[in-house]
Amino acid sequence: MATPTLDKEDAKPEAGFADTPYITVTFRIRRFNPEVSADATWEDFQFEIDPKERVLDGLHKIKWDLDGSLTFRRSCAHGICGSDAMRINGKNRLACKTLIKDINPAKPITVEPIKGLTVLKDLVVDMDPFFQAYRDVMPFLVTTGNEPTRERLQSAEDRERFDDTTKCILCAACTSSCPVFWNDGQYFGPAAIVNAHRFIFDSRDEAGEQRLEILNDKDGVWRCRTTFNCTDACPRGIEVTKAIQEVKRALITRRF
Amino acid sequence: MKIHKYDTVIVGAGGAGMRAAIEATKRSRTAVLTKLYPTRSHTGAAQGGMAAALANVEEDNWEWHTFDTIKGGDYLVDQDAAEILAKEAIDAVLDLEKMGLPFNRTPDGTIDQRRFGGHSRNHGEAPVRRSCYAADRTGHMILQTLYQNCVKEGVEFFNEFYVLDQLIVEENGVKKSAGVVAYELATGEIHVFQAKAVIYASGGTGKFFKVTSNAHTLTGDGQAACYRRGIPLEDMEFFQFHPTGIWRMGILLTEGARGEGGILRNKDGERFMEKYAPVMKDLASRDVVSRSIYTEIREGRGCGPEGDHVYLDLTHLPPEQLDAKLPDITEFARTYLGIEPYTDPIPIQPTAHYAMGGIPTNVEGEVLADNTTVVPGLYAAGEVACVSVHGANRLGTNSLLDINVFGRRAGIAAAEYSAKADFVELPENPAGLVASLVEQLRDSQGTERVSDIRRELQETMDANVMVFRTEQTIKTAVEKIGELRARYKNVSVQDKGKRFNTDLLEAIELGNLLDLAEVMAVSALARKESRGGHYREDFPNRDDVNFMRHTMAYREVADDGKDSIRLDYKPVVQTRYQPMERKY
Numbered sequence A: 001m002a003t004p005t006l007d008k009e010d011a012k013p014e015a016g017f018a019d020t021p022y023i024t025v026t027f028r029i030r031r032f033n034p035e036v037s038a039d040a041t042w043e044d045f046q047f048e049i050d051p052k053e054r055v056l057d058g059l060h061k062i063k064w065d066l067d068g069s070l071t072f073r074r075s076c077a078h079g080i081c082g083s084d085a086m087r088i089n090g091k092n093r094l095a096c097k098t099l100i101k102d103i104n105p106a107k108p109i110t111v112e113p114i115k116g117l118t119v120l121k122d123l124v125v126d127m128d129p130f131f132q133a134y135r136d137v138m139p140f141l142v143t144t145g146n147e148p149t150r151e152r153l154q155s156a157e158d159r160e161r162f163d164d165t166t167k168c169i170l171c172a173a174c175t176s177s178c179p180v181f182w183n184d185g186q187y188f189g190p191a192a193i194v195n196a197h198r199f200i201f202d203s204r205d206e207a208g209e210q211r212l213e214i215l216n217d218k219d220g221v222w223r224c225r226t227t228f229n230c231t232d233a234c235p236r237g238i239e240v241t242k243a244i245q246e247v248k249r250a251l252i253t254r255r256f
Numbered sequence B: 001m002k003i004h005k006y007d008t009v010i011v012g013a014g015g016a017g018m019r020a021a022i023e024a025t026k027r028s029r030t031a032v033l034t035k036l037y038p039t040r041s042h043t044g045a046a047q048g049g050m051a052a053a054l055a056n057v058e059e060d061n062w063e064w065h066t067f068d069t070i071k072g073g074d075y076l077v078d079q080d081a082a083e084i085l086a087k088e089a090i091d092a093v094l095d096l097e098k099m100g101l102p103f104n105r106t107p108d109g110t111i112d113q114r115r116f117g118g119h120s121r122n123h124g125e126a127p128v129r130r131s132c133y134a135a136d137r138t139g140h141m142i143l144q145t146l147y148q149n150c151v152k153e154g155v156e157f158f159n160e161f162y163v164l165d166q167l168i169v170e171e172n173g174v175k176k177s178a179g180v181v182a183y184e185l186a187t188g189e190i191h192v193f194q195a196k197a198v199i200y201a202s203g204g205t206g207k208f209f210k211v212t213s214n215a216h217t218l219t220g221d222g223q224a225a226c227y228r229r230g231i232p233l234e235d236m237e238f239f240q241f242h243p244t245g246i247w248r249m250g251i252l253l254t255e256g257a258r259g260e261g262g263i264l265r266n267k268d269g270e271r272f273m274e275k276y277a278p279v280m281k282d283l284a285s286r287d288v289v290s291r292s293i294y295t296e297i298r299e300g301r302g303c304g305p306e307g308d309h310v311y312l313d314l315t316h317l318p319p320e321q322l323d324a325k326l327p328d329i330t331e332f333a334r335t336y337l338g339i340e341p342y343t344d345p346i347p348i349q350p351t352a353h354y355a356m357g358g359i360p361t362n363v364e365g366e367v368l369a370d371n372t373t374v375v376p377g378l379y380a381a382g383e384v385a386c387v388s389v390h391g392a393n394r395l396g397t398n399s400l401l402d403i404n405v406f407g408r409r410a411g412i413a414a415a416e417y418s419a420k421a422d423f424v425e426l427p428e429n430p431a432g433l434v435a436s437l438v439e440q441l442r443d444s445q446g447t448e449r450v451s452d453i454r455r456e457l458q459e460t461m462d463a464n465v466m467v468f469r470t471e472q473t474i475k476t477a478v479e480k481i482g483e484l485r486a487r488y489k490n491v492s493v494q495d496k497g498k499r500f501n502t503d504l505l506e507a508i509e510l511g512n513l514l515d516l517a518e519v520m521a522v523s524a525l526a527r528k529e530s531r532g533g534h535y536r537e538d539f540p541n542r543d544d545v546n547f548m549r550h551t552m553a554y555r556e557v558a559d560d561g562k563d564s565i566r567l568d569y570k571p572v573v574q575t576r577y578q579p580m581e582r583k584y
């Protein structure tokens, strides 16, 4: 054998290796497939898993070993691509960033699609309205005049000013945790405002006024009721509510 | 079935695909087909940086960068391509900055740069600060910036469209690209895209390994689609194993962790890299460090009850330094291992990371049907392609560079071609192959499960064609893959529906992985030498006399329908650098 065989996934833990005590968990999953039925139902799956594994690993165990029709999106599996935001035990999280041991596996773990976007199948929702709101805030650098030959200069402090909002992975955990958005899908939602913030406060950008006007709309920032759901939900630790407040302040003072 | 007509079609919306799209959309009617929403692409996972000899912080120039790239690739690099990469790097970084990329800045407000493995001043004299970066989120910022600019340019995307077949038609004795066939995830509908030019930018193929830094979706679909239609695959035996993946999970912990002073230790707490690389120690090249780790493990000095990993020790570094310089990877350790890197060492093992090989192209991104003949209308760029700028081992920060330089080149070349070319007539029943593949898998009553075959494939690849290879281990893998390919014919899926049938797509992806794994193993078996990422214990030295050449693997189909792999070789382009022994 050339290299040691790694992670034997099916192997049960060795005696004395208390490091991997498999436990039995129940995933209670909101199922919906309009090809089969117009109604959504709850379905329970029971299986053994190392509690140090991710909720995403649990979903894969179900899909790969129990029911291939279970449908969800995922790609990177470590919290960087934004594919797998879902409601886990009633809270928006990334399935790949949530360990089973951290969400009380003694009780059934509920897994549902994020709210406020149309469910297409099981945990898959229609992301198009979400990305449309993002596109509507002009999420790109706008400059005028001649392009410099070298890079535009920016001080480290000016760069720091919008650092927090550059981290967004467009997972929609924030927007789909927002009660205002649940009631009215026309609201831009926190993620779009976060991405507007990223440019409004970038010293190189010259379209701040235009973006502020877009967000001054009846479906813009003023709808925010500062419930902080978005900040709690954000898997990247972005201070979403603070970013929204800064945009509101910029609208009043016209200084940014 | 729906038929669409575009001048240019791009397959993939990662860094390479979107960089190409920005150019192609300005010049031709362009569609981007992508199986993921663009911002989900794995370019977003890249941490370390993007190389360019900007010389913002110290003396540097593109010629030094060219040399480092060639030496890093163990001289299997095509030197004309490496020169283009290094020269155009400077504009590639400046272009991204102008598009809005928030690079870290120097006190003067210019783009900041830092050190990375293998990048040196004056041909190996000392490390040089060449990597342009945005914290440890450089790939994320590149992906976001390119998507933002695609929005700005109005690039047309077809999201969650899986390209499953490449249409090639012979016209007057010349093989040309006629378009692609895609499967729409949401509806199960098949779409034919007739296009004058097609660019593959569909990324890597790391998922045939079990422990890998690659995303679940990196299944080599583009390589497989072209290979099945007679396009060769170049240098597939060369795969990079990054030394520091999180134990068992494979999640990457950037080389920057050792750059900041992190140390690798075995179960006795010994800093073992001192034995293997007395000068560079923990910062020796990736292939050397990965082999050293496995030597420790095989000789019984691995950590844990199964002795199957070693430690990355950051505990001697001040917490403030970790917070400032390595926020993301320290968070990974906390989230996934429950380990506090301030006080505890992190269990790591080498992780399958990057495909140096792929679809052969020239420096314009044009795909080659053999050693010299271009396939009109067919292009490739990024990890799916082999230009070859990485040779036998890619340097850190050279891939984010590659996707920008060659993504741009392919985008321009393809759009210019489609401006003057005519559509190639579609073959009869263009969707036939995909339709029958989908139907057969969906209707199959077979008893084999996708997950079993994939698991066995990944296990045999990890055990037999990873960091250490011998004739015997590779043969074991080839045999096993053959068995799995036979069993794959009997695979079935449980989801029989049309809507979002990811069960079906996983089965198709597995078919791609099996084909590519076989190409990799067969290519590795024939290369009886050690070079860069390909290490043969039975042939531990580089053999320039017999193997200073690229492998070209072709799929041959016999009259009875059985397929096999034919290997051929292509000379390496050498311009100014003579091969030397690689020492760090």
Ligand SMILES: Cc1cc2nc3c(=O)[nH]c(=O)nc-3n(C[C@H](O)[C@H](O)[C@H](O)COP(=O)(O)OP(=O)(O)OC[C@H]3O[C@@H](n4cnc5c(N)ncnc54)[C@H](O)[C@@H]3O)c2cc1C
Pocket: B011, B012, B013, B014, B015, B016, B017, B033, B034, B035, B036, B037, B038, B041, B042, B043, B044, B045, B046, B047, B048, B049, B050, B138, B139, B161, B162, B163, B164, B201, B202, B203, B204, B213, B214, B215, B218, B221, B222, B252, B353, B354, B381, B382, B383, B384, B396, B397, B398, B399, B400, B401, B403
């Ligand atoms: C964890 C990690 C860290 C890294 N860090 C660095 C670094 O610091 N510096 C560096 O230079 N390199 C780094 N690399 C390497 C580099 O990030 C990748 O090689 C590069 O980003 C690949 O880009 P790409 O555009 O070719 O492919 P990807 O970004 O993987 O994009 C592939 C695209 O193709 C699409 N696609 C795939 N199959 C199909 C299909 N069948 N039909 C339609 N679309 C399809 C996908 O949807 C996706 O949009 C790192 C890699 C990893 C994994």
Ligand code: SF4
Pocket: A167, A168, A169, A170, A171, A172, A173, A174, A175, A190, A191, A194, A233, A234, A235, A236, A237, A238, A240
């Ligand atoms: S702000 Fe946070 S929660 Fe909202 S989309 Fe971005 S990463 Fe997700």
Ligand code: FES
Pocket: A073, A074, A075, A076, A077, A078, A079, A080, A081, A082, A083, A084, A085, A094, A095, A096, A097
């Ligand atoms: S799978 Fe990428 S964020 Fe979870």
